[in-house]
Amino acid sequence: MRIIGSSKGEHCLYPFQIDPIYNGCTHGCKYCYAANIQYLYGMSFDQFKETDTQLLRKRLENPRGAMGEFIKRKHPLRIGGMSDPFMRGLNVEKTYEVLDILNEFEYPHIIVTKSHDICDAMDHLNPKLAQIQISGSISDKLCKDIEPGASITSERIAACETLSDNGFRVMGRIGPIIPMWADGAPWMEDNIVCEGVDFSIPEKFERAGAAGLILEMIRLTPWMRKNLQSAGINIDATITDESVRKNATIFYSLETRKRYYENLSYTGLPVTYCDMDMWNTATDGDCCQFEA
Numbered sequence: 001m002r003i004i005g006s007s008k009g010e011h012c013l014y015p016f017q018i019d020p021i022y023n024g025c026t027h028g029c030k031y032c033y034a035a036n037i038q039y040l041y042g043m044s045f046d047q048f049k050e051t052d053t054q055l056l057r058k059r060l061e062n063p064r065g066a067m068g069e070f071i072k073r074k075h076p077l078r079i080g081g082m083s084d085p086f087m088r089g090l091n092v093e094k095t096y097e098v099l100d101i102l103n104e105f106e107y108p109h110i111i112v113t114k115s116h117d118i119c120d121a122m123d124h125l126n127p128k129l130a131q132i133q134i135s136g137s138i139s140d141k142l143c144k145d146i147e148p149g150a151s152i153t154s155e156r157i158a159a160c161e162t163l164s165d166n167g168f169r170v171m172g173r174i175g176p177i178i179p180m181w182a183d184g185a186p187w188m189e190d191n192i193v194c195e196g197v198d199f200s201i202p203e204k205f206e207r208a209g210a211a212g213l214i215l216e217m218i219r220l221t222p223w224m225r226k227n228l229q230s231a232g233i234n235i236d237a238t239i240t241d242e243s244v245r246k247n248a249t250i251f252y253s254l255e256t257r258k259r260y261y262e263n264l265s266y267t268g269l270p271v272t273y274c275d276m277d278m279w280n281t282a283t284d285g286d287c288c289q290f291e292a
C-alpha cells in the first residue's frame with residue numbers, strides 16, 4: 001500500500017495504490033512501465049513478492065499520517081499499478097485476501113486488469129465497492145506478441161460484459177495506444193508504418209456494457225522501444241522530429257495524441273484521457289470516472 005508522487009489525491013485517483021504482488025507480473029507486456037523501473041534499478045521482475053495483508057488491515061483499522069488522510073476520506077484504493085491483480089498462471093489468493101479485507105472495511109477500490117480471470121473472483125467482488133478498468137487496445141493477434149501472458153483482447157471484452165451483467169461499473173481502458181503512423185504524417189492506408197491500436201475496440205466495449213472509456217497514449221522509454229522492436233513492432237518508425245523528448249522518454253506530439261483520442265471517441269460512451277496535457281484533474285475532475 002503506498003502513495004505515489006506528491007499528490008494529495010484531491011482529483012486524480014491514481015496515487016493511492018496497492019499491489020497484492022508488488023514485484024513481478026506474468027503478463028510480460030513489452031511496454032511494461034513497472035518492469036522498466038525494475039530494470040533501471042537492476043532488479044529482476046520475475047521474482048514475485050507478496051504484499052503484507054496484515055499491514056493493510058492495520059492501516060484501515062488505525063489510519064495515521066499522510067496515508068491516514070486518504071483512508072479517512074475513503075479515497076479509492078487502486079489495485080493493479082505494478083502488477084496485474086489477476087495474473088494468469090499464478091495463484092491469486094493474495095488478491096482475494098486484499099479484496100476480502102477491503103470489503104470487510106467497506107473500502108472503495110479501482111481494479112485495473114488485463115485478465116479474464118477476474119470473472120472467477122465474483123465471491124470477492126462487491127459492486128458497491130469495486131469499480132473495474134479492463135485494459136485493451138490491440139488485436140488478439142498482436143496481444144500474443146506484446147502482451148503474451150495476458151488474456152487476449154476479445155476475452156477481456158467478454159469479461160467486461162460478464163462483469164457489467166453482474167452489476168459492476170466497468171470502464172474500457174484503451175491504452176497504451178500504440179500509433180500506426182509516423183508522428184505528424186497523414187493517416188493513409190499506404191503509409192501505415194506500425195501495427196498498433198485497433199480502432200474497433202471502443203464499440204466492442206460499448207456493446208459489452210462498459211460505462212465509459214479511458215484513453216491513454218503510449219509513452220516510450222529506450223527500454224520499451226527496444227522490447228517492442230524485438231517483438232516485431234516497428235515503433236521506431238513512428239517517432240519523428242515532431243515527437244517530444246523529456247528525460248529520455250518520448251511522447252507523441254500533442255496534435256497526434258489528440259487525433260488518436262478523437263478517433264477513438266466515436267461511441268456514445270463518456271470519454272476521459274489519462275494524459276496530463278489533455279486532462280486537468282484540478283479542473284476536469286478525475287479521469288477514472290469513478291462514481292462514489
Ligand code: SF4
Binds near residue numbers: 026034084
Ligand atoms: S499487465 Fe501491467 S504490470 Fe503486468 S506486465 Fe503488463 S503492463 Fe506490466
